[in-house]
Amino acid sequence: MASLIHCPHCGVRPKEEFSIRGDASLVRPSPTASDEEWHRYVHIRDNPKGWYREHWHHAFGCRRWLVVERDNLTHHVFSVTDAADVAKAVQA
Numbered sequence: 001m002a003s004l005i006h007c008p009h010c011g012v013r014p015k016e017e018f019s020i021r022g023d024a025s026l027v028r029p030s031p032t033a034s035d036e037e038w039h040r041y042v043h044i045r046d047n048p049k050g051w052y053r054e055h056w057h058h059a060f061g062c063r064r065w066l067v068v069e070r071d072n073l074t075h076h077v078f079s080v081t082d083a084a085d086v087a088k089a090v091q092a
Helices: 035-043 083-091
Strands: 004-007 011-014 019-023 051-057 065-071 077-082
Touching (some): 065 083, 077 083
Antiparallel strands (some): 019 051, 051 065, 065 077
């Protein structure tokens, strides 16, 4: 049985419709940041086990970016939120 993701726009869909971008907790450095800060942002990543927030793209559906909270060991999905809603909440 395929893993299923509950897209807030399309409903329950198979995970094969999505692509993963990566860690949703990273904060992009300012344009004037040092080369070292940009190097760490682009190339150096932790690879934790367990609960994780990731950016996922619903490539074969609504084409929206989503923030998926899941356990990367069991693949259990805890929540899925539209990335635009997450960005608005951070700005508020």
